[in-house]
Amino acid sequence: MSHVPVATLRSVTGIPTGRLAVWWVIASEIVIFGGLLVSYLLFRLYHGEVWGAEAAHTNTVAGAFNTFVLLTSSLFIVLAHKAAEEKNIKKAFQFIWYTIAGGGVFMMVKAYEYTTEILHGFTMFKSVFWSFYYTATGLHGFHVLMGMLIMAIISFDVKKGKNLHRVENIGIYWHFVDVVWIFLFPLLYIAK
Amino acid sequence: MSEQAHPKINYVKIWFVLLVLLTVSIIGPMIGIRSLTLITAFGIAVVKALMVCGYFMHLKFEKKIAWYILITILALMFLFFFAVAPDVMKHKGNNWVRPSPILLPVQGGGHH
Amino acid sequence: MSTSHEHHPLSFWQKYIFSTDHKMIAMQYMFTGIFMGLIGGFLVYCFRMQLAFPGMSVPGFGVVSPGEYNMLVTNHGAIMIFWFAMPVLIAAFGNFLIPLMIGCDDMVFPRINRLSYQIFLLSSVVLIISFFVPHGAFGGAWTAYPPLSAKAEYNLTPLGAPLWLIAVALEFVAFLLGGINFITTAMNSRAKGMKLHDIPLVVWMIVIASILFMASVGPLIAGAVMLLFDQLLGTSFYNASAGGDPLIWQHLFWFFGHPEVYVVLLPAMGIVAEVITTFSRKKFFGYKTFLYSTFITGILSFFVWAHHQFVAGIDPRMANIFTATTLLISVPIAEMIFCYIATLYGGSIEFKTAMLFGLAFIVEFIIGGLTGIFLGASGMDIYFHDTYFVVAHFHYTFVPIAIIGFFTGIYYWFPKMFGKMMNEKLGKIHFWGTVIPFNFIFIPLFFAGMAGDHRRIYDYRHFPDLSVSLVQNLRTTATIALIAMLMFQIPFFINLVMSLRKGKKAGANPWNANSLEWLAPSPPPHGNFKEFPEVYRGPYEYSVPGRDQDFWPQNMPS
Numbered sequence: 066m067s068h069v070p071v072a073t074l075r076s077v078t079g080i081p082t083g084r085l086a087v088w089w090v091i092a093s094e095i096v097i098f099g100g101l102l103v104s105y106l107l108f109r110l111y112h113g114e115v116w117g118a119e120a121a122h123t124n125t126v127a128g129a130f131n132t133f134v135l136l137t138s139s140l141f142i143v144l145a146h147k148a149a150e151e152k153n154i155k156k157a158f159q160f161i162w163y164t165i166a167g168g169g170v171f172m173m174v175k176a177y178e179y180t181t182e183i184l185h186g187f188t189m190f191k192s193v194f195w196s197f198y199y200t201a202t203g204l205h206g207f208h209v210l211m212g213m214l215i216m217a218i219i220s221f222d223v224k225k226g227k228n229l230h231r232v233e234n235i236g237i238y239w240h241f242v243d244v245v246w247i248f249l250f251p252l253l254y255i256a257k
Numbered sequence: 258m259s260e261q262a263h264p265k266i267n268y269v270k271i272w273f274v275l276l277v278l279l280t281v282s283i284i285g286p287m288i289g290i291r292s293l294t295l296i297t298a299f300g301i302a303v304v305k306a307l308m309v310c311g312y313f314m315h316l317k318f319e320k321k322i323a324w325y326i327l328i329t330i331l332a333l334m335f336l337f338f339f340a341v342a343p344d345v346m347k348h349k350g351n352n353w354v355r356p357s358p359i360l361l362p363v364q365g366g367g368h369h
Numbered sequence: 370m371s372t373s374h375e376h377h378p379l380s381f382w383q384k385y386i387f388s389t390d391h392k393m394i395a396m397q398y399m400f401t402g403i404f405m406g407l408i409g410g411f412l413v414y415c416f417r418m419q420l421a422f423p424g425m426s427v428p429g430f431g432v433v434s435p436g437e438y439n440m441l442v443t444n445h446g447a448i449m450i451f452w453f454a455m456p457v458l459i460a461a462f463g464n465f466l467i468p469l470m471i472g473c474d475d476m477v478f479p480r481i482n483r484l485s486y487q488i489f490l491l492s493s494v495v496l497i498i499s500f501f502v503p504h505g506a507f508g509g510a511w512t513a514y515p516p517l518s519a520k521a522e523y524n525l526t527p528l529g530a531p532l533w534l535i536a537v538a539l540e541f542v543a544f545l546l547g548g549i550n551f552i553t554t555a556m557n558s559r560a561k562g563m564k565l566h567d568i569p570l571v572v573w574m575i576v577i578a579s580i581l582f583m584a585s586v587g588p589l590i591a592g593a594v595m596l597l598f599d600q601l602l603g604t605s606f607y608n609a610s611a612g613g614d615p616l617i618w619q620h621l622f623w624f625f626g627h628p629e630v631y632v633v634l635l636p637a638m639g640i641v642a643e644v645i646t647t648f649s650r651k652k653f654f655g656y657k658t659f660l661y662s663t664f665i666t667g668i669l670s671f672f673v674w675a676h677h678q679f680v681a682g683i684d685p686r687m688a689n690i691f692t693a694t695t696l697l698i699s700v701p702i703a704e705m706i707f708c709y710i711a712t713l714y715g716g717s718i719e720f721k722t723a724m725l726f727g728l729a730f731i732v733e734f735i736i737g738g739l740t741g742i743f744l745g746a747s748g749m750d751i752y753f754h755d756t757y758f759v760v761a762h763f764h765y766t767f768v769p770i771a772i773i774g775f776f777t778g779i780y781y782w783f784p785k786m787f788g789k790m791m792n793e794k795l796g797k798i799h800f801w802g803t804v805i806p807f808n809f810i811f812i813p814l815f816f817a818g819m820a821g822d823h824r825r826i827y828d829y830r831h832f833p834d835l836s837v838s839l840v841q842n843l844r845t846t847a848t849i850a851l852i853a854m855l856m857f858q859i860p861f862f863i864n865l866v867m868s869l870r871k872g873k874k875a876g877a878n879p880w881n882a883n884s885l886e887w888l889a890p891s892p893p894p895h896g897n898f899k900e901f902p903e904v905y906r907g908p909y910e911y912s913v914p915g916r917d918q919d920f921w922p923q924n925m926p927s
Contacts, residue, residue: 070475071901072468072558080320082477086553088323089583092330093545096587099334104591104617106338111346112612129283133276136309140272143313147268189604193612196604200594233315240313244306251298255286333584333671340675341620344683 087234091241094208098245101204102252105197109252112194119194120253122187127178128254131171132246138167139243142216142236149232154223157232161220164239168213175206198253205245212239264318271312278305389479390895392786394486395464402456405493409448410855416441416827421848423828436525438827439508444496446511447533450633451540452493454771458636459544459582460489462778463551463575465786469886469893470569472560472902472924476550485546492539499532507533510825512622515607515615519599531600538593541586548579560885560924562904566656567923569884569908573660574639578632581667585628592621619681623674630766631670635663637774638705641727644781645709646909647882648724649716650919653909655708662701662708669698679750688747695745699738706731706738717912717919721880722796723780729804730769730777737765740815755825758818761811768807776803776861784879788891789872795864802857809850813843881920884908888924 073082080088109116145160179199182188189199212235219231278301285297311317316324348355388394411429418425419433426432433441464482468475476482499506507529509518518534521527555576559568595606596618605611607618646653653659675683675691709731718724740762743749753759776799783791814822820840822829829835829844878887885904889897902924910921 070473070477070479072473072475072554073477075473075558077557077559078320078322080323080557082553082557085323085557086478086549088326089549089552092326093549093583093587095327095330096333096584097590098587099331100337100588100591100621101594103334103338103341103588104595104621107342107345107617108614110342111348125283129279132279136272136275136279136305139309139313140268143268189598189602193605196595196598196606196613200598200604204594237314240309243313244309247302247305247309251282251302255282255294255298330584336671337588337620337624340672341617341624343687344675345614345616345620347684350684 081230083230083234084237087237091237094241094245098201098204101197101201102248105201105252108193108197116192116194119192122182122185123198123254124178124181125254127174128250131174132250134167134171134174135243135246138164138171139240141167142232142239146233146236149223149229152226152229154226154229157229158220158224161216161223161232165213165216165220168209168216171209172206175202201249201253205242205249208242208245212242266312268312271308275305275308387483389475389483391464391468391476391479391482392893394482395461396786397486398456398464398489399461401490401493402453402461405448405456406453408497409445409453410858412441412445412448413851414855416445417848417851419827420829421845423830433827435827436505436508439510439825440506440526440529442825443508443510443533444500444506447537448496449767449771450511450629451537452496454633454767454775455540455544456489457775458633458640458771458778459575459578460486460547462571462636462640462782463547463579465782466886467551467554467572467575468558469785469889469897470572470884470908471555471558471563472885472898472904473554473558474896474898474901477554477558478550481546482550485543485550488539488546489543492536492543495532495539496536499529499536502528502532505529512626513596513618514622515596515599515618516609519596519607521600531597534593534597534600538590538597541590541593544579544582545586548583551579552576552583560902560904563923566660567904567907569639570642570653570656570659571636571639574635574642574663577663577667578635581628581635581670582632585625585632585671588621589625592618616681619678620674623677624671626677627674628667628670630763631666633770634766635667637730637770637777640774640778640781641709641730642712643882643884644723644727644777645712645731646911647781647880648719648721648727649713650719650911651712651716652911652913653708654711654714656907656909659705659708662704665701666698666705669694669701673698673745676745676747676750679747680754685747692745692747696742699742699745702738706735721780722791722793722800723777725797725800726773726777726780729800730773733765733773733804733807734769737762737767737769740765753818755823756818757814757822757824760824761814761818764811764814768811772803772807776800781880782886783868784875785886785889785891785893787869787872788875789868790875790879791868791872792864795860795867799857799860799864802860803854806850806854806857810847810854813846813850817843817847878922881918883910883920883922885923888922 076082078085141160141164145157145164148154148156148160182195187195189196215235216239219228219235222228223232282297282301285301286294288294310327316327385393388397415427415430415433416438418427418430419438424432464476504526507513507518507524507526509524509526509530513534517523518530521530524530555568555572595604598604599606599608599613605613607613607615609615642653642659672694673691675687676695679688679691713728740758744753744759744762780791780796783789817840820843821835822840822844826832829841875891877889877891879891880887885902885908886893888902903926904923905926906921906923908923910923912919913921
């Protein structure tokens, strides 16, 4: 039962159905991350100096490097989208996997960060700042992993020249994950 | 599915601008002025986000409805913050005071 | 344009269990929801028996201990909202009606539709499992305030509490996924010629409800993750002595909790709009007014939530603001009720069972709304907060929404769903047996609340002031009326089974209605329409002067 319903092919708004749905997914993710980050901000601004002292121990170099990694992987996925538009499926496939590699590097840097922080005693339980740090970056990392997984799955159809519109759609999701990190970076690493 | 053609965007150029902005936002705190740090850190974050949304996500060329959806949702997050802050962020009231918590010392390892 | 699909016969598993057809998924949600609703009904039976006859063994349950009492009220509330009202009103009716009413063959993402049901089913299973784990199900109230909900040493349900939270979180995910399907389908897949103001109101209502849900649930999902970490890992997000704040949970919860009541209200109002229009044989009065009032209600619903926290220690000046917004939100809703009344006025009323339930919705919901005004005024709420006045108020809104609204829809669309007519006589017995006892449950509880009965008390014998016979008689009356109301649901189930097996065969359009779902056969086949309809007018053109028929289907060219 894998035929596409007629419903999916219609487009009264002018936006293709898959892309329209991705915008709604992004909207729902904004409220989830937004809720978490607003809660963090409320605590952070309330506790001011005390949390500032805690936040001094996050690894700004690692955070900055990860920002660079995600921005670059965002570039790769949009280049994959451009290649898919030009029907250059080999290039699209390659760029999708460069993006996945970028996600992999990001996760490895985070793993290194978590390990060093935990070894230095900055566990999730040390203070509520660290609870937020691990929850927020953990939730973000979970979304990075999901993005990598979905990109891998769609890449095989792309290689066969099928469902090329999915490159743009997963790209939008990946850019959103990038934008969340763009805000997480100053919130957790710079504001000290 | 028909694709609307985007005008040609130089994605590599956008990426380069993003990296420059990233560098500025890292150097900013090193200067030490608090308000400058906040402007560079968060102001630049907003600019970077808008660039990624506008050019990488092609939101600049998308039907307006997508913008409206995202802006409305973001506005809700601002509402949540500004409505809850007066309640949750009070240090003291008529008959009560809420001191900041005492933090436990760091265990194991040396300094960072 | 005609539809095309494979015509090979489906196995039992493909047709019933792993279906991607929106109509089958709707049935799955409906029957799971009804099953969970019956559990919710059993729970309330148990604790109301305890309140009427404290300390006595409840037939079918046993003696209710204090811990069990808390578990009963907590899960009654959570189940009725998350596992009964939302699945039947939004997921079941939404899934069934939206593709049919906008003239397409299915939802835009049928496999994600199936996945959302599976996640919902998983959430129901997790919740049911929580009843059987050591130390029992969660008993910290459906509002789950920390530190009670966060610390097992307080709530005494170390397994039940996290399981409950996980069940709720899974239900949220299921409805987020489902909501995206509904919104995208309604936005993009409408029939040719169907402009925005030709969309039936029930479709608008379900879609707006899905948007409201999506916009409000995010912070609570974040908060629930934080609470789960507090419960299972030992973090201190809500632990004041370790730098956390229990107040933030209240805000995270109610930022969602208030829009949530409109999430369930709107679909019910949509269903009632469809039914009263068809059985008044008159155009719906004020379609645009109704719609814009809904938008205003939706927006305002994000500005009222702290009226649940009037006595939680918030600044009284903040309470003033929220009183003003809360009282304000009654205005657009009242406007929508006026639209109903104006639709009925001068109409040619047919008292079918669906119409009776629709009319009852209007009357009973008005009572619920009016009593909300007392609670919205922060001064009065100082007295009323946490009393049975609140309980009676929200049951005068929730029961019309979830029970009366549900039955309005079922009696109306049953012929379309199953191809058979329901028995009107049994329907009317069910109707009167539901609505009259309902009032005898909750009017006494208004008075009990005014007399000082606090919520979530398992035995009023501990309160000498409240143990007077006057108040106890109120409690007992409510319980007996509840049992009567539960008994009168039996005719409904008999009607259901009887009609499914031997009911009169239903044609495509037994009510002579206008919207597109009545074009398809009863029940609609896979793909819904042999030829996709095109739309020429709105869905409420009844009794148009100059025409010999008193209805004018949307798809009929002039």
